[in-house]
Amino acid sequence: MTGRLRLWSGYVLFFYVVTHLLNHALGLISLRVLEAGRHWFASVWGNPVGLTVLYGAMLVHFLLALWSLYRRRALKLSRWEWAQWILGASIIPLGVIHVVGTRLAETFYDVQSGYPWVLGSLVAGGWPGIVRQFSLPLVVWMHGCIGLHFALRLKPWYRGWLPLLYGLALLIPAASLAGAAVALRDVAELAQRPGFLEMLFQQARVPGPAQIANLYSIASGLEYTALALLVGAIAARPLRDLWERRAGVVRLDYDERRSVTQPAGLTVLEISRIAGIPHASVCGGRGRCSTCRVRITGDDRHRLPPASPEEAKVLARIGAPANVRLACQLHPPPGHYRVTPLLPAAAGPVEAYRRQPQAHGGERYIAVLFADIRGFTTISEGKLPYDVVFLLNRYFRATGQAVEAAGGRLDKFIGDGVMAIFGLNQDPQTACRQALDAARRMALALDDLNEAMSGDLDVPLRIGIGIHAGPAIVGEMGYARAAQITAIGDTVNTASRLESMTKEFAVELVVSQELLDRAGIDLGDAPRHEVEIRGRQSRLAVRAVAKAGDLTAMS
Structure with a gap:
């Protein structure tokens, strides 16, 4: 709730700043x-x-910023976070005198705090006041833009709108400062006339010297109060640490060589940062992005508190299993736990977007398709590398479109071969029927490709397809940006073996009877064979289909 209040108070203040700067323009x-x-x-x-x-948002945003500073266990911030904090702290000495000289002066002394009064006082005060006044909107704008970027960069639409938003982020302050500078120049020129400033201040009902001194006193009091609160928040941190050490300690094992012990009350992310262990956290530990998620094991894992509604919402969005938690939200009680970060420390906003529930790993009944070009080595001999790449890309595009049109997921390209998975989000019968439909579409697409490239090929391309269905382990596998959802297990190996058997049977498609039975499809005319698959104890019943394109379209 505190995070949401801080975010929405920031939205209110940013909207105020936008309207104020547009007025300057x-x-x-x-x-x-x-x-x-x-x-x-x-x-x-x-x-x-x-x-x-407005003033409620100002007060809430300032106090929650101090609370955030107090709650931080380590001041190891990124460069952008340091920039935002420094800019935010600079707003107070730059902005207090402006607020007091306009809003409070109007409230206490009935000053007409319009642009004539502000611009006239800048002309009379000289360059120090002008520099301070023109620095204020720049500091506020940069602070707000950094905060807005951190808040919105996790939204899927943000990347597409980023060029436009970036243009507005440059245009609005530039137009505002230019408008204010032109207005200041005009007032400075008018001030050359004798008595102009006196008349201007008289119309603005400028307070007397004693009242002005009182306003400066109020401004100084507000500045010292803000400074005292800031120092108090920083000074209270070690006292908090001493108090929390009384609750016991938490030991986290990250691997066989890294073990960290810290007082209870810290989050897993805070413990990682204190220990200098790299840990992904795109949103800065605010519980929005899910990139800091970890798998928790160990003898004491049953002692972990349940996820808060906000954490549970994020975990449900990514389909996390029960033993996965957000490191920035989990405060483990005293005990011994084993922690495994699930994303690399360099993970970015893309990894924070919605991910499939299968990413964390599990067993699922799927259909697997393997396809390979027959005799491609012979076909590619004598061709220029450019021609080989062009031909393969045309083939990959045709087969990839066929797989996606059938409802499958293109898993990987292996040389001149293709692997596709069906059933990540469908029931087994639908997955099996989709795999057969993909084989039919691939064969027809290859016929079209052969016709389109008949002048460039000495012999038409031929394809071999193997399809099998069964249980497999599905999850996100790989390293860093090369990680992707894939499947491993006997089902995958068997489908690959069936693709190789298309050479032995001189057909385009070899499909297991297991898949046909699950799909509810009868290929009575196709020859049936009992084959041995390396690694399997029993023989496997398969059907050999001469032309995959002759399969009936699957509905």
Whole structure:
């Protein structure tokens, strides 16, 4: 809840800043239009509801930022996080005098805090005030953009919109500063007239010296209060650590060589960071991205607290099993646990998107298809490398489209061969029928490819397809960015052996009777064989189909 409050208070403040900067941009037109735009701006944010929302968001965002600082166990931040914190802390000394000189001056002394008053005071005050005032929107804007980027980069649509958002992030502050600079120049030129500034300040109802000194005193008090709260949050951290050590210790084994012991009360992610163990966390430990997820084992795993509703929602989104938790949300009680991070430390926002439930590993009944070009070595002899690559890519595109059209998943290309999986999200009967449909589509696609490339091929391409169905281990396997969902086991090996048997039987397709029975398909005219499969104890019944394209379309 605190994370959501901090995020939504940030959204409110960012919207306020956007409208304020767009109002500044009207200075490019004229001072009159700039002031007219301020009246519209004040009608939204100057009414009791707008003021309550705005200052409430400011207070909530500031206090929750201090709470976040207090709760952090290690100040090992990324460069962008450091930049956001430094920019956020800089807003207070830059912005307090502006807020006090406009909003509080208007409330206490009935000052007309419009652009004439602000710009006139900048002209009268000289360059120090101008630099401070023009630095404020830049600091606020950069702080907000960094926060918005961290909040939105986990959304699937964000990458597509990023160029437009990046353009707006540059255009809005540039137009705002340009508008303010033009307006300031116009006021500075008008100030050359004798008595202009005096008249301007009289219309703005500028307070007297004693009242101005009181406003500066209020601004200093607010700055010192903010500084005291910041120092207090930092100073309270070691006291918190001493208190939590009384609860016992947690020992985490990351592998045979790395074991970390820390006081109870820390999250698994915090323990990793304190120990200097690289750990993925795209969202910075806010429980949004799931990239910090870990598998928890060990004798004391039954003592772990249940997942919070927010953590459970993220885990359900990625289809995580019961022994997988978010490292940034799990506070293990005293005990001994074994932790296995499931994503590499360099994982990015792409890995945080929705993933298939099979990624974590499990047994599932699937259909597996292997296909291979017959005699491709002979066909490729004498051809230029460019021609070989072009031919293979045409073949891979044709077969890949056939597999996807049938409802399967293209697993991998092996040389001139293809492996496809069916049934990751379907029932066994549907998976088996899809595999047969894919074989038919692949054969027909190959016929079309041979016709299209008849002038470039001495002999037509021929294909061999093997299909089998059964239980297999399905999960995300590989390393780093080469990891993908695939299947291993006897079913996969058998399908590969059946593809090789197409040479022996001189046919396009060899399919197991197991798959046909599960699909509810009768190939009575196709020859039946009892074959031996290396690694299997019993013989396997298969059907040999001369032309896979002659199979009836599967509905």
